[in-house]
Amino acid sequence: MPRTAQSSPGAARKVGTAAPSTFLERALVVLSRYREASIAVVALVLAIYFQVGSNGEFLSSQELSVVLRDTGRYGLIAVAEVMLMITGEIDLSVGSTFSLAPYVMVLMSIGWGVPLAVSAVAGILLGVLIGLVNGIITVRFRVPSLITTVGTFFLLQGVVVSIYNSQPIVAPVQEPFNEIFGENLYSPTDSVWSWHGLTAFTPFLWTLVIVLAMALVLNRTTFGLHTIATGSNIVGAREIGVRTDRIKVYNFMIAGAFAAGAGVINTTQFASADPLAGGPFLTLQAIAAAVIGGTSLLGGSGTAIGSLLGAFVVATLNNGLVMMGAQATVSDIYLGAAIVLAMILNVQVDRMRARRRV
């Protein structure tokens, strides 16, 4: 065993590992310690690229409010996927929950005259219930969540399209509810600091608040610690008294709630509930954001902040390329390449960490 003087905690920082010497090694060490740093760099480079490519239009407040809106939508779902992926599970049904919850919200408000604020809560509770069902099927009946949630995805998608034969329904508009949840679009005459200007960014700001909260939950609470333990070593976690089944179910419930919440915000923005608003594509975009953000599918590690950065990258690729005149479909090529590269980087950073062992 390496002998290290440990008289003063904190001062002794030797980890029993070789000190990084070259610049590259040091950079990889920084990357492994601050996963988010690598993706932040990617996000920045992309933003600069599109800013230059679009003759300074990309970072104009108007365009940015569109990109950040998408970032908010992907990010809110992605951060929930991150939590689940840390436990070693995944939820593919989020795309359907995203459509169903606001559909129910709008039907309640139209049919029973319930205020949107109340029916929105009901919609989110429906999401929680969906998560509970996903979780229980996964942990009690030992069905892999990949399968469970493919099943519930189709089931819920079927339910929402069958209600009114796939027809979108017009949602009521109630202020300040709609303003607070992103009804306003940024217009060139707006000041960012005006109420109208600020509310144009609310879909993103809500996600930002929630992502920061989830980062706190993940890194500074018992629940977060047990979430990591569950995915890192499920048998060991159980042996030491972590209630791994519960931890998984709670994270499924969070995923359901966040997917429903994202759907509610989306519907509020457009004052319309579309049964096809979510779908499989949204599920995959959110998972892409989580993966690009630095979370691997192996369980045991992941970053909440990274999911928001990943969401920004996905939204930027989608919007930026279109803005520069590319076909909308081309952006998928870049997105696909970005996911593969992100996975390679994730794995390499992990291996670099392992190689520094003594």
Added chain:
Amino acid sequence: MSQNAIPALNPDTPVILEMNRISKTFGAVTALVDVSIKLRKGEVLALVGDNGAGKSTLIKILSGFHHPDSGTIVYQGKEVHFHSPRDARAQGIETVYQDLALINDLSIYHNMFIGREYHKHILGMKLLDNRKMRELAQTYLNSLGIQIPSVNSTVDLLSGGQRQSVAVARSIYSSPTILVLDEPLAALGVREGAHVLGLIQNLRRQRSVSIILIVHNYNQVFEVCDRINFLHSGEIVLDASTSETSEEQLIRIVKSGLGRQAIAAAAAEVRAGTESTSTGGL
């Protein structure tokens, strides 16, 4: 005798734990058949037996990880049902599992305190008190003389022996009533192994914690244990005091062939010589 001048346990010492007629099968595999063990307060009980004899299964039933098919556990005079390891830990039963149950992606200090984290309240939020856990872990590991790098490093960076040391330290940190150690010395070097044996010996000297120790090395059994239970094919075939059984006798039993009859016969022979103080429930 290699008792290091620790006086033998008073025969009147109360029993703190009884596992009565525990049976357990895993599908077609019968792991335990009607196994009964008794542990007295402050006693160090060795549980020995071949690979696959059922030692780990027995202690995992005690720790709440497995549930017995039949049989009862009486702990501190009351029948108990541990639904999960959380229950058992809450009642003062700590276990070092054979697989150590360490979480590779967490730091040493988080591993030390997982399941009994310290919190602080900030703006009404119950957050982990990482600084406190870090300092307590560092101080405690130092006080045990366990050589590890910084408590901040994740446990996947540790050597096998260091991992084992951390797992043992975690189990004794909370001053348990019963301590269960499943091959705690397996990955330790000579010096570190002696160190952990020393820790067990210290606990034994104080007679405040009762210990079940699973080991394969009979030297170690005779060095730190008061009594020995030999588990063979899911059954206890010998229950003897170490002060009245010699290592040679034990080895004779073990080598008496794998047949249950042969072992039982050899065990009976040994028991005949130790009848007077036998504590056994055979």
